[in-house]
Amino acid sequence: MDSLNTQQPTQTIYYWLDGYWVKDKEEAELMDSINAFGSLHQVVELPLNADIDREIQHLLKV
Amino acid sequence: MNTNAYRLGQLIVLEQNKIADAKAGIAYVKLALSFAFITTWILYFIFAFSFYVADLWGISTWLTENTSELVAFALFLTMALLMAQTLSMIKHAFYHHKAAFKYGLFAVLLICSLGVFMELFNSSSQQQTIAHQSAEKSKTFDSVANTQISIDRGANSSNRIAYLSGELAKAREYLNGCKKTCKTYQVKVADLTAQIEALQAGQAQANEIASLASTNAIKAKTEAMSALKEDAHKPIFKFIRDALGVGISTAVVIIACLVSIGFEYSHALLSRMLGEKLSYLESLQNGLVKLKTDYLQAAGTEYGSSELIDAPELPVSSFKYQQAAPFVSGFVSFKNAPKSRAQGSAKSSDPLPTPKEQQLPFPDFGGFKARRDTWATPELETEATTSNHQLGVHEEKPQQPPARGSMGLYDDWVQAVKIGECKPSVDPTWSWIQKRISNKETGERTPDRTRISAMQKAFFSRAMKEGLMIENPNYRNGGKKYLWTA
Numbered sequence: 406m407d408s409l410n411t412q413q414p415t416q417t418i419y420y421w422l423d424g425y426w427v428k429d430k431e432e433a434e435l436m437d438s439i440n441a442f443g444s445l446h447q448v449v450e451l452p453l454n455a456d457i458d459r460e461i462q463h464l465l466k467v
Numbered sequence: 468m469n470t471n472a473y474r475l476g477q478l479i480v481l482e483q484n485k486i487a488d489a490k491a492g493i494a495y496v497k498l499a500l501s502f503a504f505i506t507t508w509i510l511y512f513i514f515a516f517s518f519y520v521a522d523l524w525g526i527s528t529w530l531t532e533n534t535s536e537l538v539a540f541a542l543f544l545t546m547a548l549l550m551a552q553t554l555s556m557i558k559h560a561f562y563h564h565k566a567a568f569k570y571g572l573f574a575v576l577l578i579c580s581l582g583v584f585m586e587l588f589n590s591s592s593q594q595q596t597i598a599h600q601s602a603e604k605s606k607t608f609d610s611v612a613n614t615q616i617s618i619d620r621g622a623n624s625s626n627r628i629a630y631l632s633g634e635l636a637k638a639r640e641y642l643n644g645c646k647k648t649c650k651t652y653q654v655k656v657a658d659l660t661a662q663i664e665a666l667q668a669g670q671a672q673a674n675e676i677a678s679l680a681s682t683n684a685i686k687a688k689t690e691a692m693s694a695l696k697e698d699a700h701k702p703i704f705k706f707i708r709d710a711l712g713v714g715i716s717t718a719v720v721i722i723a724c725l726v727s728i729g730f731e732y733s734h735a736l737l738s739r740m741l742g743e744k745l746s747y748l749e750s751l752q753n754g755l756v757k758l759k760t761d762y763l764q765a766a767g768t769e770y771g772s773s774e775l776i777d778a779p780e781l782p783v784s785s786f787k788y789q790q791a792a793p794f795v796s797g798f799v800s801f802k803n804a805p806k807s808r809a810q811g812s813a814k815s816s817d818p819l820p821t822p823k824e825q826q827l828p829f830p831d832f833g834g835f836k837a838r839r840d841t842w843a844t845p846e847l848e849t850e851a852t853t854s855n856h857q858l859g860v861h862e863e864k865p866q867q868p869p870a871r872g873s874m875g876l877y878d879d880w881v882q883a884v885k886i887g888e889c890k891p892s893v894d895p896t897w898s899w900i901q902k903r904i905s906n907k908e909t910g911e912r913t914p915d916r917t918r919i920s921a922m923q924k925a926f927f928s929r930a931m932k933e934g935l936m937i938e939n940p941n942y943r944n945g946g947k948k949y950l951w952t953a
Contacts (some may be wrong), residue, residue: 408725416470421478425929425932427925427928431921432925435918435921435925436877436922436923438877439876439900439904439922441875441876441877441922441925441926442875442877442878443874443875444875446767452758
């Protein structure tokens, strides 16, 4: 059972309503400061090997 | 339903962008038509003035010499002005009319022919004037023009003839009174008569030769001057003359005709372009109306964006989705998210918005913050803004389907590049961003060049990710580092 709880290495993704995402927190905050993308960014932790585009789209569609 | 409304909302935004582009294109064509109108006016005025009053070259001299003819001058000048104004207005109005209401080829040809003829009249005359002035200023021409033609009339025999006539008279007198020497005087008279006749014949022939020589000399001088004038014409005219075996005047007219036709065709083309752009705009506006109607049916509320058909561009400082309340209301469950989270009620699953719901001020976008505060800064955001919404993949997801909130500064920049307002290069984009945030940011941030550069890089990064621009593979110093591909 313990093997099921093994933590995968993750990465932090900053994404917006329009589906665009970046990995850099400073860039995300900078873009928010000028309302570059029409909304404030959201944050998600994804596995390192995740298909980010697909995951973001999935998050936005759900 | 919501997905459909979202799709329609996006299509409406795209349609509005296309309309803005089309309007910019129409404005540009109209500007070109205005310049064409001014050119036409000047062209017609020169024609009318040259035709009815005097050649514009040397007009000051002409005026000095004709100051007493003020009435005639004033009348002809007025007519030239009115003719230029009327004809150019007719032409301008016709091309605008043709853009909206298609016209037959004959009417277009008629208008174009009038322009071609007047241009031909002006340009060919002007070329002749230029060539003659150029020739007359040359030293060669001056030398030829000042050459004196002297005719050598040969030996003058009139004195000799007079002398021989006197001798002949004497000999005849002696012959009349002779008794023994008659034979001698008869011979002398005959001899003198023959000499006089020979001299007179020789003199006549010499005069004829001298006259011919004089004529030839004058002709040669004239031809030399004409040749110099012809040689002063532009090489293109001489090329046409030699290639087609025509005179220089014909060559000038041929070239002037080609240039005139080119101008008139371009002018007429503007009209066609305007017509096509107007039709395109009309189709876009009809499409926009249809999309908004579909949106109304799908979302149950009007797409109330401030981006109206006649005012597709919003002020840069405006956050469009904030003004587009009905657009937000299209995501019903989105709006109800806070309530559903707080109460866990089933109301959050209500599929359709109600008019009452539309009046809710600003919904929680399922975690996304609406930019209701102008220029909120990251520092003002609490950590909860991000950390509270951190999600594990497929563990905690946004409870509502988020929608594209609005077009932000990045989309404005993309539009600015598309309509040519901003170049997709580092410095123009930097300046573009700086202008748009300078009145929003105060204090220490305003002069922060590094920060604006970071914004510019982020914009470029996204544009390249979206395939709007690429790094120039053939970039060299001084060239374009980025290429806009959209």
